[in-house]
Amino acid sequence: MIADLPDFELEAYFSRWQGSMTHSFTASEAETMTVGELLALAGEPLEALAEVDLGYRSSAGSPSLRSEIAATYGQVGAGGVLTFAGAQEGLFWTLAELLRGGGHAVVTVPNYQSMESLPLSSPAEVTGLPLWRGSGADLRWELDLDRLEDMLRPDTRVVAVNFPNNPTGYLPGEATFRTLAAMCEERGIYLVSDEVYRGVEIDPADTLPQVADLSPLGVSINVMSKSFGLPGVRVGWVASQDTALLARLEGRKHYTSICNPGPSEYLATLALRHADQIHERVRGLIASNVELAADFFAEFGDLVAFESPRGGSVSFPRYLGTDGVETFVRRSVEEAGVMMLPASVYQSRLAPTPLDRFRLGFGRVGVPAAIRALRSHLNGEDRLSA
Structure with a gap:
C-alpha cells in the first residue's frame, strides 16, 4: 500500500501556491478556535489542560x-x-x-x-x-x-x-x-x-x-x-x-x-x-458565506455557474470563461492572492472527472474578504465572456 503512491495533488498544489495566497476561498475545514476559546466554551480553566500528562x-x-x-x-x-x-x-x-x-x-x-x-x-x-x-x-x-x-x-x-x-x-x-x-x-x-x-x-x-x-x-x-x-x-x-x-x-x-x-x-x-454549539456556529457561518458567494457570482454569471453545497463546507461550481478554469484560478491567486482549487487537482485515474470546475470553501470567517478581493480583481481586468 506504500510503494507506488503518487504525489498528493491537492497538497502539492497548496505547497506551490501557498506563498502567493492572502485569502483562502477554498479551505475545506471550518473556522478553528484557539485552545483558550475551546476551554472557555467547555467551562474548563487553563489549568485543566496544564494537568494533562x-x-x-x-x-x-x-x-x-x-x-x-x-x-x-x-x-x-x-x-x-x-x-x-x-x-x-x-x-x-x-x-x-x-x-x-x-x-x-x-x-x-x-x-x-x-x-x-x-x-x-x-x-x-x-x-x-x-x-x-x-x-x-x-x-x-x-x-x-x-x-x-x-x-x-x-x-x-x-x-x-x-x-x-x-x-x-x-x-x-x-x-x-x-x-x-x-x-x-x-x-x-x-x-x-x-x-x-x-x-x-x-x-x-x-x-x-x-x-x-x-x-x-x-x-x-x-x-x-x-x-x-x-x-x-x-x-x-x-x-x-x-x-x-x-x-x-x-x-x-x-x-x-x-x-x-x-x-x-x-x-x-x-x-x-x-458538538452542538460548535456545529451550530459553523453551520451559520457556512450559510452566511454561501449567501454572499451566491450574490457575488450572480454579478459574474457569464463566468461562473454557482452551486451551493447541500452538505459540508465545499462546493464545485462550473467555470464558463473562455480562458479556462486553470487560468482563472492561477491568475486569481497570482494577481489577487485568492486561493481556489482547479478541477485538475481532482482528476481521477478511475473516471474522467469534469474539467470545468473549481472548489470553493465556505467555512472560514475570511470568505467575505476573499470575495471582496476577487471582485476587485474581476472588475479590474478585461474579461472574455463564455
Whole structure:
C-alpha cells in the first residue's frame, strides 16, 4: 500500500501556491478556535489542560474520548471506536487491511485522493463510480445505485464513499443512502464511509445516518478537522460494529502513530461534548458565506455557474470563461492572492472527472474578504465572456 503512491495533488498544489495566497476561498475545514476559546466554551480553566500528562496513552484512545465518540452513534459503543492521528491514518489502514488480499473495490469519483490512490496501490482491482450524469450545463450530481449494482462482482470487498462529498458538496437522500448500505450488506461487502463533513449541513434535516449504525459491515471514518474546525488537534477515528476488524486495525496502528497525544485527546473530548454549539456556529457561518458567494457570482454569471453545497463546507461550481478554469484560478491567486482549487487537482485515474470546475470553501470567517478581493480583481481586468 506504500510503494507506488503518487504525489498528493491537492497538497502539492497548496505547497506551490501557498506563498502567493492572502485569502483562502477554498479551505475545506471550518473556522478553528484557539485552545483558550475551546476551554472557555467547555467551562474548563487553563489549568485543566496544564494537568494533562505527556506520556504514552492507550493505543485505542482514552476511555473518555471513545465514550464521547460512541455517543454520536446509535449502534456503536466505545468498544466499536478506534482513534487515529487524523482521518488520513484511519482511512489508510482501513483500506490497506480490507484490500490486502486483493479482490475488487468500488470508489466514488470525484473524491479525496486517498480514497482511490490507496486502493489502486493495493493488490485489488478498482472501479470508479461517477457521482454525476450529463456534462456541462446539464451535469447533475447523483448517486446512481443501478450503476453501482452493475459494477459489483462476486469478489467485491469494499465500496468506498464520501458524503457530504469533497469537492462537490453533494449529498444523496437518506433513502438512497440506506439502500446503499443494505445493498452492500446483502452481498457481504464492507461499506467504507468518509463522513468527515457530517454535522454542518445548512439544513440539519439533510444529515445522513452514519454507516456504522446502518450495517455490521459499515465502517465510519470521521475526524475533528473538518466540521469541528480543529485540524491541529489531529484526532480522527474509525467506528464499526465489527470489533474484530478494529482489533486488526489497532495492530496496524502500532506501526504508525501508536497512540494520540494526551492534550489532543483531552481537547477533542471537550469539543465532542459541545458538538452542538460548535456545529451550530459553523453551520451559520457556512450559510452566511454561501449567501454572499451566491450574490457575488450572480454579478459574474457569464463566468461562473454557482452551486451551493447541500452538505459540508465545499462546493464545485462550473467555470464558463473562455480562458479556462486553470487560468482563472492561477491568475486569481497570482494577481489577487485568492486561493481556489482547479478541477485538475481532482482528476481521477478511475473516471474522467469534469474539467470545468473549481472548489470553493465556505467555512472560514475570511470568505467575505476573499470575495471582496476577487471582485476587485474581476472588475479590474478585461474579461472574455463564455
